[in-house]
Amino acid sequence: MNPNARMSSLLPPLLPLLVSMGVFELAVRSGWVPSYLIPAPSEVVRSLIDDRLELAMAGWTTLSSALVGLLLSFSAGTLFAIALSSSDLARRAFYPYAVFFQTVPIIAIAPLLVIWFGFGQPTVIASAAIVSVFPIIASTLLGLKSTEPALVDLFTLYSATTRQMLYMLKIPFALPQIFSGLRIASGLAVVGAIVGEFIGGGGLGSVVDSARTQQRIDRVFAAVLISALLGVVLVGAVNFVSALTLGSWHTSERKP
Amino acid sequence: MNFDLHPEQSKSGAAVLCEGISRAFTGAGLVLDHITFQIQPGEFVALLGPSGSGKSSLLRLTAGLDRADEGRLSIEAGQEAVSRGFVFQEPTLIPWRNVLRNTTLPLELQGWETDKAEARAEEELRRVRLVDFAARYPHELSGGMKMRTSVARALITRPNLLLLDEPFAALDEPTRHALQQQLREIWTALGMTVLFVTHSISEAVFLADRVIVLSQRPARILLDSAINLPPARTAALRTSLNYVQEMSRISAAVPIPEANA
Amino acid sequence: MKFLIVVALIFSPGIAGAAESAKAAKLQFALNWKAEPEFGGFYAAKLSGYFQQRNLDIEITEGGAGTPVVQMVANSKVPFGIAAADEVVISQARGTDVVALFAVYQINPQGIMAHPERGFKSIGDVFNTPGRLAIQSGSPHALFLQNQFRGYKVTFVPYAGGVATFLTDPNYSQQCFVTSEPLIVRKKGKPAQSFLIADAGFKPYGTVVIARRQYLEKNQKQTRDLIDAVREGWIAYLRTPEPANNLMVKLNPAIDGDTMKEAAEVQKPFILPSDASPQELGKMSVERWKTLADQLSDIKLIKTKPAADKLFRIF
Numbered sequence: 001m002n003p004n005a006r007m008s009s010l011l012p013p014l015l016p017l018l019v020s021m022g023v024f025e026l027a028v029r030s031g032w033v034p035s036y037l038i039p040a041p042s043e044v045v046r047s048l049i050d051d052r053l054e055l056a057m058a059g060w061t062t063l064s065s066a067l068v069g070l071l072l073s074f075s076a077g078t079l080f081a082i083a084l085s086s087s088d089l090a091r092r093a094f095y096p097y098a099v100f101f102q103t104v105p106i107i108a109i110a111p112l113l114v115i116w117f118g119f120g121q122p123t124v125i126a127s128a129a130i131v132s133v134f135p136i137i138a139s140t141l142l143g144l145k146s147t148e149p150a151l152v153d154l155f156t157l158y159s160a161t162t163r164q165m166l167y168m169l170k171i172p173f174a175l176p177q178i179f180s181g182l183r184i185a186s187g188l189a190v191v192g193a194i195v196g197e198f199i200g201g202g203g204l205g206s207v208v209d210s211a212r213t214q215q216r217i218d219r220v221f222a223a224v225l226i227s228a229l230l231g232v233v234l235v236g237a238v239n240f241v242s243a244l245t246l247g248s249w250h251t252s253e254r255k256p
Numbered sequence: 257m258n259f260d261l262h263p264e265q266s267k268s269g270a271a272v273l274c275e276g277i278s279r280a281f282t283g284a285g286l287v288l289d290h291i292t293f294q295i296q297p298g299e300f301v302a303l304l305g306p307s308g309s310g311k312s313s314l315l316r317l318t319a320g321l322d323r324a325d326e327g328r329l330s331i332e333a334g335q336e337a338v339s340r341g342f343v344f345q346e347p348t349l350i351p352w353r354n355v356l357r358n359t360t361l362p363l364e365l366q367g368w369e370t371d372k373a374e375a376r377a378e379e380e381l382r383r384v385r386l387v388d389f390a391a392r393y394p395h396e397l398s399g400g401m402k403m404r405t406s407v408a409r410a411l412i413t414r415p416n417l418l419l420l421d422e423p424f425a426a427l428d429e430p431t432r433h434a435l436q437q438q439l440r441e442i443w444t445a446l447g448m449t450v451l452f453v454t455h456s457i458s459e460a461v462f463l464a465d466r467v468i469v470l471s472q473r474p475a476r477i478l479l480d481s482a483i484n485l486p487p488a489r490t491a492a493l494r495t496s497l498n499y500v501q502e503m504s505r506i507s508a509a510v511p512i513p514e515a516n517a
Numbered sequence: 518m519k520f521l522i523v524v525a526l527i528f529s530p531g532i533a534g535a536a537e538s539a540k541a542a543k544l545q546f547a548l549n550w551k552a553e554p555e556f557g558g559f560y561a562a563k564l565s566g567y568f569q570q571r572n573l574d575i576e577i578t579e580g581g582a583g584t585p586v587v588q589m590v591a592n593s594k595v596p597f598g599i600a601a602a603d604e605v606v607i608s609q610a611r612g613t614d615v616v617a618l619f620a621v622y623q624i625n626p627q628g629i630m631a632h633p634e635r636g637f638k639s640i641g642d643v644f645n646t647p648g649r650l651a652i653q654s655g656s657p658h659a660l661f662l663q664n665q666f667r668g669y670k671v672t673f674v675p676y677a678g679g680v681a682t683f684l685t686d687p688n689y690s691q692q693c694f695v696t697s698e699p700l701i702v703r704k705k706g707k708p709a710q711s712f713l714i715a716d717a718g719f720k721p722y723g724t725v726v727i728a729r730r731q732y733l734e735k736n737q738k739q740t741r742d743l744i745d746a747v748r749e750g751w752i753a754y755l756r757t758p759e760p761a762n763n764l765m766v767k768l769n770p771a772i773d774g775d776t777m778k779e780a781a782e783v784q785k786p787f788i789l790p791s792d793a794s795p796q797e798l799g800k801m802s803v804e805r806w807k808t809l810a811d812q813l814s815d816i817k818l819i820k821t822k823p824a825a826d827k828l829f830r831i832f
Contacts, residue, residue, distance in 0.1 A: 111677055115685060119649060119674040150348040153321050158365040158413075159341050168364075172352060201674045209675060210655030214818065215607070247352070 005088035026143065039218035047222040059226045062203035065121050066193040066230065069128025070186055076129070077136030077185075078178065082166065084137075085144040095141075106192060110199040119200050127196025132185035139181025143174025179242040186234035190227055204230075269298035269449035270338050270416040272318060276327035279313055286474035287313050287399035287401075289511075290319040290327065292485045293468055293480055297333070297416075300450045302460035305470030306511065311453045315421050318451060333416045341410030341448075344458055349394040355381065356390040366413070373412075380408035383442060400431035404438075411442070418443075418450045424459070433491065436463055440489045457510060461502045462489055469509045479509035529569060543574045544743075547598040549586045551579050552765035553772065554696070554758070554781040555621065555724055559760040562750020569637060569649050571742040582678070587686070590615050590727055596736075597728050597743065602661040602721035603818070605828055606810050610819035614730045617806075617829040619799035621751070622723025625715050627658055628695040630702070632687055633710040640717045643690050644669040651676040651691040658692070660816040661719045680705075696784040700776055721809045722801055723787070725829075733830065739741040744799070744832040752795045801829050 021041045026035040027041035048055065070087075080098065082092040106127055113130075117123040147170050155165050197205020204223045211219035272295040279288040287310040305311045316322045317329055319342050321353055331338045340361075345457055349358045356377050363373035381387040384404040394402055410418060420439075424432040442464060443450055454460050460467050461483055469479040482517050485493065493499050548556050559577055562568055568575040578595075580586060586598040587605075591613045603627075605617050632636050635646070643650060644666035652659040653676045662671065671690075680702050683688055693699060695711040702709040726747065733740040754761050758781040766774050789798055807825035814822045 015373045055506055111681065114677075114682065119672075148348060150346060151350065153316075153319075153344070153363075154342065154348060155365065156321055157340060158362045160365045164365055169350075171351075197675075199675055199677055206654055206675065213653055213655035216655075 004232075007218065011245050017135065020151075039221055043218040043227065044221045047216075048225065050248065051219065051222065055204075055222060055226050058204045058207045058223070059230060060204075061121075061125075062190065062193050062197065062227065063230050063233070065124040065196070066128045066186075066189040066234065067201060069125045069193060070132055070182075070189040070234065072129040073133035073185060073189070074136055074182065076141050077133045077181075081137045081144065082138035082171075085141055085170070086162065086166075092140070098134060098137045101130055101137075104130070106131050106195050107198075110195060113196065114199055117200075120202060120255045121200075123200030124193050124196035124205075126198070128189040128192035131192030131195070132189040135181045135184040135188065136178070137181075137182075139177045139236040140174060143177025143181075145179065175246060179238060179246070182238045182242075183235050186238055187231040190231045190234065194227055265468045268336075268414075268416055268447045269296075270331050270336075271295060271297045272417065272449065272451065273330045273332075274318075274327070275329070276312075277314070277317065278326035279310070279322070279324050280318065281313075284473070288317075288324075289474035289476050291470075291475065292327075293476060293477060295449055295451065297449055298447050299502075300440075300463060300465045301452065302464035302467045303451060303453045303470065303512065304457065304460040304467050304506070305455065305475065306472055307455055309470045309472055311455075311470055312421050314452050315419050315451065317415075319419050331417060336416060338417065339413050339415045341413060341415035341418045343403075343406050343410045343412040343418070343423045345422050345425060347399075348395070349402055349405055349407040351394050354393050355386060355397070355405050356389050358394070358405055359412055361409060362413050377408070377411055380411045381405075383411065383440065383445075384408045398431075399427050400435060403427065403435060407435075407439070409440075411446070414446070416448050418448050420450070420452045421429075423452055425454075425456075426480055432459075433494070437489065437491065439463065444487070448479040457503055458494075459508050461485070461495065461499065462505055467506055469506065471511050478511065479506070481506070481509075530728035537645055539756075543576060544597065544739075545595040546575050546577045546581060546585070547586050547589055547595045548577065548671075549580045549584050549599045549630075551581065551771065552768040554765075554777055554784055555694070555755040556760070557758055557761045557765065557781055558621065558751030559747060560750075560764055561754035561758075562746045564760050564764060565750065565753050567746035567749045567753075568743070572744060573589050573739065573746065575746075587613070587615060587727065590722055590729055593729065593732070596732055598727060599724055600727045601657075602723070602725050602806075603813060605725065605727060606813050606823060607819055608668070609828055610813075610821050613725045616730050616733070616827070617722070617727055617801065618724040618733070618740065619726040620722035620724070620801050621726075621799070622784075622787045623720055623790055623793075624713070625719075625723040626694045626696045626784060626787045627688055627714045627723070628656065628693050628711045629714065630683065630693040630695075630711045631690040632683075633708045634687070637710065637712070640712045640714065641666055641770060643712070644671050648668060648672070648690065649674045649686065650687065651682065653692060657721075657813060657816070657818055658714050658719055660777060660818060661812060662717060664816050665717060665719075683709075696780050696787065700779050700783065704776060707714040719812060721803065723803065726799075730830075741832045748796075748798050751788065751798050754781070755789060756796075758782075767809050800831055803829075 024033070024038060025041050028038060084094060110123070110127055113123045114124050151169055151173075152165070155169055160168070193203065194205040194208070197203045198209055204227050207223045208220055211217075211223065226232050274291055274293050277288055277291040278286065280286045291314060303311045303314065313322065317324050318331070326344070333339075350361065353361070356374060357502055359377035359380060360368075360370070360373040363376060378387055378390065381390055384407050386401060386404050386408065389397065391403060397405070424435050427435065436459060452460070452463055464483055466482045467479070468477055470476070471478050485498055485502060529563065546559065548559075552560065556577075559780055563575060563577060578670055587600050587608050589595045590598045591608065600615075602617065602620070605615060608615050622729040629640050629650070631643055635648070637643050637646070640662065644662065645788070647670050650671045651674050652662070676692055683691055683702060684705060684707060691698070693711060695713060699711045726744070728740060758778065762774065762777040762781060766772065767775055789795065803825045806828045809823050810825055810828070813819050
C-alpha cells in the first residue's frame with residue numbers, strides 16, 4: 001500500500017482515539033475526574049505492561065473457552081436451524097425456545113451452570129455457548145430462507161432430494177448470512193466466557209473480579225481492553241474464513 | 257386424447273393438454289380462468305399476454321412447480337418419459353459454479369457421473385456458442401451470456417418440453433434478436449415442444465408457430481392462432497410485410513391496458 | 518387562582534424544610550449490606566430515639582454487593598457510612614482521608630466454613646487439603662491467607678455469596694461470617710464447621726463507622742453525638758435485640774426472625790468480650806491499626822503505609 005493510502009486508512013480511526021486518550025489523561029491528572037471512576041490511560045498502559053504475563057495467560061484461557069463455546073454453539077445452532085428450516089410446523093413449535101437463549105440473563109443462570117458443570121472451564125464454555133447460540137440460529141434460518149426462489153424451482157424441477165437441495169443449494173446460499181451471525185456470536189462468546197468466569201473462575205473474568213475487589217480500576221480496564229481484543233481476534237478469524245469460503249462470488253466479499 | 261402428429265416435425269416433443277385449468281392465489285384472486293388448449297408434439301407455441309396476466313403461473317403449472325385448483329393438465333411423450341427444461345426470467349445461475357458446472361447441474365441432480373455430464377455440457381455450450389467461456393464464473397459474464405448458459409442448462413437433459421419465461425426481456429435489443437434466432441435454430445435442430453411466455457408481440461410472432469393470447473387477470477384465452485410465416489425465421493423477416501401483417505393481426509387481439517394499469 | 522395554588526405547592530416543601538432544618542439535620546448513614554444483626558445496634562439507636570434525643574435525624578440506608586460506601590463518604594455524598602477496616606487503610610494509602618470512628622466487632626467474625634466430615638482442625642488444614650475453597654478473590658483476608666499458607670493445595674473458586682454450593686458439594690469450603698452462614702446451613706439440616714480467620718493471625722476490627730476527616734472536624738459535636746447514640750444503641754441491642762430484629766426482618770426478608778435472633782445472640786462475644794465494660798463498646802487501639810497496616814503492606818495491597826493514628830478517631 002502506498003504511504004498516502006496507508007495514512008488515509010490508519011488516520012481516521014487513530015485520531016479520535018489519540019484525542020480522547022489525551023483528554024482523559026488530563027482530566028484524571030488534574031483531578032477533575034476521580035481516578036476511581038476512570039483510570040488515567042497512562043495507568044492502564046502501565047498495568048498492561050506490568051501485568052502482561054498474567055494478562056496474556058488469562059487472555060489465552062478466556063480465548064480458548066470462548067472458542068470452544070463458539071464451536072459448540074455453531075454446531076448446535078446450525079444443526080438446529082437446518083432442522084427447523086425444513087418444517088414450518090417445527091419452526092413455529094421450537095423457534096420461541098431459541099429466542100429464550102437470547103433473552104435469558106446469563107448472570108442469573110451462571111450459578112446454576114456451576115452446579116451442573118462444576119467450577120472451571122466447563123462452566124465457562126457452557127456460558128459462552130449459551131450466550132452466543134441465538135445469533136447463529138437466527139441468521140442461519142434467515143439464510144436458509146433466502147435462497148433465490150427460482151433456483152429452488154430449478155432444483156424442484158429436476159426432482160432434487162432434500163439432501164441435494166440442502167447441501168448443493170440452500171447451505172451454500174446461506175453462507176453469507178451464517179458468517180454474519182458467526183461474527184456477532186464471536187463477540188458474544190467472549191462476553192459469555194467472562195461472565196462464566198466470574199462464577200466459575202479462571203481467565204480474564206477472575207482478573208477483573210480480583211481487581212475490582214481491590215479497587216484497582218486500572219487493572220480492570222487493562223483486562224477489559226484485552227477482552228475487547230479477544231473479540232476482535234475472533235471476528236477477524238471469522239472474516240478470514242468467510243473470505244476464504246465465499247471467495248469472489250459474493251457481492252459482500254468484492255471490493256467496491 | 258387426440259394428437260395430430262405432423263410428419264415433418266420430429267417425434268421427440270411432448271404433447272401438452274390443458275383442460276379447464278383454473279388457479280387462484282390468496283391476495284391476487286382468480287388468476288387463470290378455465291384455460292383450455294392443446295399443444296402438439298414439437299410445436300413452438302408463444303403464450304402472449306400483458307404483465308401480471310398469469311402467463312408465468314400457467315408456465316409453472318406446466319412445469320409441475322405448482323398445482324391447479326381446477327381442471328386437468330396432462331403432458332404426454334408417447335413411449336418416452338416426459339422431461340422438462342425451464343429457462344427463467346433471470347438466468348438464475350449458481351454464483352459459485354462456473355459455466356460448465358452450472359450447465360451440468362441437472363445431470364448432477366439426476367446422478368450422472370461427472371465426466372459424462374461435463375461432456376454433455378460441452379455439447380450444449382457449443383450449441384449456444386459459449387463453450388470458450390466454460391471456465392468463467394457468472395459474475396464475469398454479460399447478461400446475454402448468462403442467459404445462454406441458462407438455455408444450455410435447460411437443454412442438457414434433452415427435454416421433450418422446453419419452457420421459457422420471458423427469458424430475453426432484460427437484454428438489449430441486438431442481443432435479444434440474436435438469441436431469438438439462436439433459439440429458433442436450436443428448436444429446429446432438436447424438435448422438442450416449446451412453450452415460450454412473453455409480453456412482446458414482435459417476439460411472439462417472430463419465434464412461434466402458434467400464439468395463444470391471454471387476457472388480463474382473471475386470464476382467459478382471447479386468441480389461439482397459428483402464425484402464417486415461413487418456418488425459417490431470419491433477420492430479414494423482421495422487416496418483411498408478412499411479419500408486420502401478422503404482428504398487426506395478433507396485436508388486435510391483445511387487450512389494451514387500462515389507463516391506470 | 519389555580520396558578521397561585523400551584524406556586525404555593527411548589528414552594529411549600531422548601532418552606533417546611535427550612536423550618537425543619539432549624540430542628541434537626543437530616544443525615545444519611547450508609548450501610549454496606551442489607552439489614553442484619555451486624556447492624557442491629559444502629560437500628561436500635563434509631564428505634565430507641567437516641568439519635569432524636571440529640572437532635573439528629575438519621576436515615577439508615579441499606580447497601581448491597583458493590584455499594585461503594587467509602588467513595589460515597591469520601592465524595593460527601595453521605596456523611597457517615599459502614600466499611601471494613603482494611604478499606605479505611607487502603608483508602609488512606611491512596612490519599613482519601615476517611616477515618617474510622619466506631620468498631621462494631623472487636624473480634625472479626627470473618628471465617629472459613631467447612632464440612633465437619635472432612636476432619637479439619639484449623640484453617641491451615643483447609644488450605645493444605647485438595648478441594649475447593651470459595652473466597653472473594655483479591656480481598657485482604659484472601660490475600661493474607663494465601664500468603665500465610667503458601668504452597669496451599671486447595672483450589673480457589675469464585676465466591677458468589679449464599680450457601681447453595683456448600684450444601685451440594687461435599688468438597689467445598691467457603692468464606693463466611695461465623696455468626697451467619699453456619700447458622701443458615703444448620704437450619705437447612707446440614708452440619709457446618711467454622712474457623713475464625715482472626716485465629717490465623719488476621720484481626721482487623723469488624724464493621725467500622727467512617728466519616729471524612731474534614732467533615733468531622735467541621736462537625737465535631739454532631740459526630741460525638743452520633744457516636745454516643747450509636748454506642749447506646751448497641752448497648753440496648755445487646756440487651757434486648759427484639760425491636761431492632763423485628764424491624765430488620767421487615768427490611769430484609771431474606772433472613773427470617775429465628776435466624777436473626779440466633780445470629781444476634783451468637784455475635785455478642787465478638788462485639789463485647791465478656792470482661793469489657795459497655796462504655797468500651799466500639800473503641801479501637803492504635804496497635805491493632807498499626808498491625809493491620811503492616812499486614813496489608815506485606816501482602817502488597819498498599820504501597821505506602823499510612824500512620825496508624827491517622828486511621829481512626831476515638832469519641
